[in-house]
Amino acid sequence: MITDLVQIRRLGEKKHAENERFRKHLKTREWAEKQLRRAAREIQEKFDCRQCAECCRVTEVEPTRRDIERLSKFLGISTREFIAKYTMIAEDKSRILKRSEKKGCIFLSGNDCTVYEARPLDCSGFPHLMKGAGSIPAKMWAFVERAEFCPIVYNWMEEAKKLTKFR
């Protein structure tokens, strides 16, 4: 199991083309979703995301209206104030939680989420291997990119390649 974030970045990028092939491999064959999910659960149980927090540094979070309401309530401010203070417009014009390239999400402090109890649903379900709608093969397009920074996804993908006899 590889946990070092520098290694994950290096290996994930190096295996990008292979992982793209694996995505197609899963899509064009019938695999037991149960088996893939069981492997995901076993890998996820071994990780403590609070020791990592890499997704909070590298991804953009688009909060839903309900996320904004919950976060505003948690912080004791109005939704209007929340939007002004804690969100920004991304390159693709969507509204995301304020972030910087250097520090990541505005709510990240060290490896801790300062709004953990009220964090957006997208954050609590990340990396969405176990949670969320859709089968694993249908979501593979996102996992190829996530394998380049998330240790759970990287290690799961390597395990899934063995399970499906991909090479």
Ligand code: SF4
């Ligand atoms: S809200 Fe919290 S969990 Fe979500 S990206 Fe920001 S720091 Fe991470």
Ligand code: SF4
């Ligand atoms: S979901 Fe992945 S990137 Fe995010 S904290 Fe957990 S192991 Fe790290």
